[in-house]
Amino acid sequence: MTEAGTGPELLRAHAEDAYAAELSALAATDDRPRPPRWQLSPWAVTSYLLGAELPDGTVISAKYVGDRRLIEIAVASLATDRALLLLGVPGTAKTWVSEHLAAAISGDSTLLVQGTAGTPEESLRYGWNYARLLAEGPSRDAMVPSPVMRAMQTGALARVEELTRIPADVQDALISILSEKTLPIPELDDEVQALQGFNVIATANSRDKGVNDLSSALKRRFNTVVLPLPDTLESEVQIVRQRVVSIGHSLQLPAELDDAAQIERVVTIFRELRDGHTLDRRTTVKSPTATLSTAEAISVMTNGVALAAHFGDGRIRAVDVAAGLIGAVIKDPVQDRIVWQEYLDTVVKDRDDWADLYRACRELS
Numbered sequence: 001m002t003e004a005g006t007g008p009e010l011l012r013a014h015a016e017d018a019y020a021a022e023l024s025a026l027a028a029t030d031d032r033p034r035p036p037r038w039q040l041s042p043w044a045v046t047s048y049l050l051g052a053e054l055p056d057g058t059v060i061s062a063k064y065v066g067d068r069r070l071i072e073i074a075v076a077s078l079a080t081d082r083a084l085l086l087l088g089v090p091g092t093a094k095t096w097v098s099e100h101l102a103a104a105i106s107g108d109s110t111l112l113v114q115g116t117a118g119t120p121e122e123s124l125r126y127g128w129n130y131a132r133l134l135a136e137g138p139s140r141d142a143m144v145p146s147p148v149m150r151a152m153q154t155g156a157l158a159r160v161e162e163l164t165r166i167p168a169d170v171q172d173a174l175i176s177i178l179s180e181k182t183l184p185i186p187e188l189d190d191e192v193q194a195l196q197g198f199n200v201i202a203t204a205n206s207r208d209k210g211v212n213d214l215s216s217a218l219k220r221r222f223n224t225v226v227l228p229l230p231d232t233l234e235s236e237v238q239i240v241r242q243r244v245v246s247i248g249h250s251l252q253l254p255a256e257l258d259d260a261a262q263i264e265r266v267v268t269i270f271r272e273l274r275d276g277h278t279l280d281r282r283t284t285v286k287s288p289t290a291t292l293s294t295a296e297a298i299s300v301m302t303n304g305v306a307l308a309a310h311f312g313d314g315r316i317r318a319v320d321v322a323a324g325l326i327g328a329v330i331k332d333p334v335q336d337r338i339v340w341q342e343y344l345d346t347v348v349k350d351r352d353d354w355a356d357l358y359r360a361c362r363e364l365s
Helices: 020-029 042-050 068-078 094-106 130-136 147-154 173-180 233-250 261-275 294-311 318-329 335-348 352-364
Strands: 083-088 112-114 126-128 143-145 157-161 182-185 190-193 199-205 222-226
Touching: 020 042, 020 094, 042 068, 042 094, 068 083, 068 094, 068 222, 083 094, 094 157, 094 199, 112 147, 126 130, 143 147, 147 157, 147 173, 147 182, 147 190, 173 182, 173 199, 233 261, 233 294, 261 294, 261 318, 261 335, 294 318, 318 335, 318 352, 335 352
Parallel strands: 083 199, 083 222, 112 157, 157 199
Antiparallel strands: 126 143, 182 190
16 A cells, blocks of 8 residues: 655645656556546546556556545545535544545645634635735735635645534525535625636534534535445455554654454444444444544554554554453543443453453453
8 A cells, every 4th residue: 555645754645746656657547538627537536545456567556445436426526516424423534535536536635624613705705815904905815815715726626624514604605606606705895716627525423413404505506415334344454554653754763563353453442332333243232432433443543553663562452452442432431431431341241262352441441
């Protein structure tokens, strides 16, 4: 897998920089029709996300492990005049997919609005340089364009993260942009019209339903693609392994994942606690309040790699993942602790090859 990072100075490179060689190789062999201002054809964008081997032998690493049709639908949506909404529970790679789609299509994943409860309307429209505004009055030079406005001006993709975290009245600033492809500037009696190639990718957490629900008018402007949790244990282990190796390289951690045994344990625990029963469906277990997503499993294993690298011999053992496991599962110190203790005693304890993990977790608990 290509290392994510272009040099030791950057903690995390943008997708278009980290995977520049792959994008260049795809562009060189891509002879299919491209929508206006797209860097790659829809087929090549999908190959970049899902992985492929090019005729010249270049291997394109998989950025997303999952249903191919979902990615094809997402890419096809962006080739129309409809915006794309990636919806799912936390940790289903919505932001990751959004970033790589923008990198492959526009060559720029940085036109980003991070949604929060305090996101102002200016983040979606434009603001003002108040020093110039007072000195010169309203003018184009005094404006501070938002990432969305810059995307409209350049025919690129804009990304809006956590759309349902943004207040409803601010969300509605997107309606005229998405429907008319125009951003009015009433202060100047002017407007910005989007160039071909402009579109919006938004993400939303389905667990946040009811926080700031999208209006019916705004929902109609989006094609929604629901990204699910990985279907199988094997696919989730593969995702976690790939991301942990990539993060380990970017952080220059000397420890290596010699095998997937520890990852498989962590993913198994998360899947069983999420589903409310063991993988063989013989034992029912309680579920904690925590969202035990693939992203949480990646965090637990990355922390284990760091412990093994700096306080061990570089080989990840049960003791290295135990602390991360407990921290991920126990969010409510009362309710979740009871759930975790019951799971340890009824499931983990009875698995002979998990004795080391049981001991490590009991000692920390």
